[in-house]
Amino acid sequence: MPIVAERKAFSAGLDELNENMATLAELAKLSIRKAVATLETRPEAIASDGRDVFALDQEIYALKQQVVKGCVDLIALHAPVAKDLRLITTSLEISTDLDRIGRYSRDIVEISNLLGEEARSPTAANVDLVRLGNLAIDIVDRALTAFAARDAEAVADIVRRDDPIDDLHDKVFREIIERMTDHSISPRAGAEFVLINRYFERLADHAVNIGLHVTYMVTGVRPRVKAEGAKGPFGDPS
Amino acid sequence: MDATKMAAVGLSASYGRGPAITDINLEFGPNSATAIIGPSGCGKSTFIRCLNRMHETAPRATVTGKVFLDGEDIYEQDPTAVRRRIGMVFQRPNPFATMTIFDNVAAALRFNGRHSREETDKIVYESLQAAALWEEVKDHLFAGATSLSGGQQQRLCIARALAAQPEVLLMDEPCSALDPISTAKVEDLIFTLKRTYTVIIVTHNMQQAARVADRTAFFYLGKLIEVNDTKEIFERPKEKLTEGYVSGRFG
Ligand SMILES: Nc1ncnc2c1ncn2[C@@H]1O[C@H](COP(=O)(O)OP(=O)(O)O)[C@@H](O)[C@H]1O
Ligand SMILES: [Mg+2]
Numbered sequence: 001m002p003i004v005a006e007r008k009a010f011s012a013g014l015d016e017l018n019e020n021m022a023t024l025a026e027l028a029k030l031s032i033r034k035a036v037a038t039l040e041t042r043p044e045a046i047a048s049d050g051r052d053v054f055a056l057d058q059e060i061y062a063l064k065q066q067v068v069k070g071c072v073d074l075i076a077l078h079a080p081v082a083k084d085l086r087l088i089t090t091s092l093e094i095s096t097d098l099d100r101i102g103r104y105s106r107d108i109v110e111i112s113n114l115l116g117e118e119a120r121s122p123t124a125a126n127v128d129l130v131r132l133g134n135l136a137i138d139i140v141d142r143a144l145t146a147f148a149a150r151d152a153e154a155v156a157d158i159v160r161r162d163d164p165i166d167d168l169h170d171k172v173f174r175e176i177i178e179r180m181t182d183h184s185i186s187p188r189a190g191a192e193f194v195l196i197n198r199y200f201e202r203l204a205d206h207a208v209n210i211g212l213h214v215t216y217m218v219t220g221v222r223p224r225v226k227a228e229g230a231k232g233p234f235g236d237p238s
Numbered sequence: 239m240d241a242t243k244m245a246a247v248g249l250s251a252s253y254g255r256g257p258a259i260t261d262i263n264l265e266f267g268p269n270s271a272t273a274i275i276g277p278s279g280c281g282k283s284t285f286i287r288c289l290n291r292m293h294e295t296a297p298r299a300t301v302t303g304k305v306f307l308d309g310e311d312i313y314e315q316d317p318t319a320v321r322r323r324i325g326m327v328f329q330r331p332n333p334f335a336t337m338t339i340f341d342n343v344a345a346a347l348r349f350n351g352r353h354s355r356e357e358t359d360k361i362v363y364e365s366l367q368a369a370a371l372w373e374e375v376k377d378h379l380f381a382g383a384t385s386l387s388g389g390q391q392q393r394l395c396i397a398r399a400l401a402a403q404p405e406v407l408l409m410d411e412p413c414s415a416l417d418p419i420s421t422a423k424v425e426d427l428i429f430t431l432k433r434t435y436t437v438i439i440v441t442h443n444m445q446q447a448a449r450v451a452d453r454t455a456f457f458y459l460g461k462l463i464e465v466n467d468t469k470e471i472f473e474r475p476k477e478k479l480t481e482g483y484v485s486g487r488f489g
Contacts, residue, residue: 002479002488003277010486079445081472081484220474 010078013070014087020067021091024060025144028098028105031056032140032203035105036133038112039122039196050109060102067095083220090217094147097206097213101140104199111192125185127175127193129200132168136203139165143207143214152218155211159225162208169201243268243436244289244324244406247304251281251288254298258284259460261303266406271428271437273451273468275444277483281460282440286408289438290324291317307406325404329411331391333383333398340379342394346401361401369397370427389420396427407431409439413446425450444484448472456480 034049034056041049071088074080080088115121122129139161146154173194180190208225215223244266251259259281266272274282287293288301291312304311312320333342343362347353353361362379366372371393375386383394392412399407409428413421428450431437441447447454448468455465456479464471464480475481482488 002482004488005486007486078486081444081448082475082481084485085473 028101031105035108053109057102057106136200139207143210158211165204249303271432273447276457280457324406325399326408365397365401406436
């Protein structure tokens with residue numbers, strides 16, 4: 001039988017990393033939900049949900065910094081290899097995706113605040129943004145569930161779900177242009193809708209990234225899902 | 239791995255009782271370094287001592303299987319000739335204590351036929367250069383070898399091994415008695431040497447294997463468990479035993 005080494009300090013560091021990542025994932029999920037809510041229940045709920053999203057974004061950023069520091073310490077002190085190393089590098093990458101999710105949620109709320117002065121919500125203006133937002137929530141949830149469950153297989157489903165999101169993004173974009181053209185929304189509102197539309201599409205790209213990172217973390221192999229140069233997960237969403 | 243310089247085929251060895259290594263099949267490419275890793279007592283030293291026919295000099299030692307060098311079984315050749323082609327550097331630097339620095343290196347040539355004074359000077363110079371020791375000793379070549387630091391003594395032993403103009407260099411934990419700076423120098427040296435030689439290095443230092451070796455072989459309880467490109471062994475080992483060992487969870 002092998003002589004088992006405990007490596008207590010290292011294990012404790014990995015446990016802390018896992019806990020921080022789980023918290024980070026919960027915060028990111030919450031922030032995107034609340035951000036989408038500000039589009040639907042305007043203007044009353046915007047104030048409280050909006051404040052929450054701003055606070056969440058700061059919290060996510062701070063926790064992400066802590067994760068990065070923890071990972072650097074683990075690498076410097078314990079020279080991790082194999083699946084430990086993959087967990088640590090993957091956590092670094094996913095923490096960046098989660099940070100971006102928090103940031104996009106905040107950007108969406110900033111726009112909702114501005115639109116508070118506009119009479120019409122996207123739904124009222126017949127623009128399918130909220131549906132896109134809900135798809136973004138769903139795909140991010142799935143990616144984070146895959147991460148929590150260390151599910152290397154989930155990525156195929158996540159990638160498959162990204163395509164209708166890209167299609168809806170294109171459809172919503174056309175709708176916004178139409179509403180602007182027929183003056184049912186102001187150019188200002190139209191421009192802001194275009195931004196939110198893009199943010200949702202990018203949020204889904206981050207979900208795909210997370211799914212790909214999870215597969216590498218579990219199997220050690222980086223999946224190739226889309227061809228080089230294709231729009232989507234291999235681009236550089238930022 | 240493209241070509242093979244050396245290969246162990248079905249190699250087993252013992253010290254008279256149970257087997258120390260069992261049925262090892264392992265190939266070594268030219269101009270590359272292979273690290274042998276594994277917990278103490280797993281047979282690393284026994285294995286590399288079979289590669290230059292040193293193992294059979296131990297009492298009651300047995301060896302079965304074949305070791306090919308350039309396609310020919312070294313166990314069908316003269317052992318002294320084999321050891322000339324396959325040099326060895328040990329864990330503790332073992333220079334000849336009563337000899338000068340120069341003579342330590344020149345001593346290797348005596349087993350290699352006759353050399354003129356000029357030839358000897360040239361080979362000693364080249365060997366000390368290749369061992370990255372020349373600059374440090376050129377002004378006191380005739381001082382005693384024991385006046386050198388541990389790290390310098392180890393490089394002197396490497397120079398001595400190189401002077402015999404071997405094709406393969408075996409190193410058994412060559413840095414384990416050295417401080418970090420000397421270790422870094424010897425590692426740099428290994429990095430250079432592998433361009434010219436086939437280097438096989440036993441190390442218990444995982445990071446050292448990661449730093450110097452192109453390929454890494456993991457031994458456990460006298461068996462070869464896994465061999466692959468070093469990056470694969472440290473990033474995504476295939477065997478659970480390898481994973482446990484390289485991540486420091488047992489050994
Ligand atoms: N000279 C010896 N006589 C008897 N047994 C030995 C001798 N040298 C090593 N062994 C045994 O052979 C096995 C392999 O040892 P070794 O090759 O030295 O392992 P490693 O170099 O991996 O630490 C161990 O069980 C060890 O006890
Ligand atoms: Mg040994």
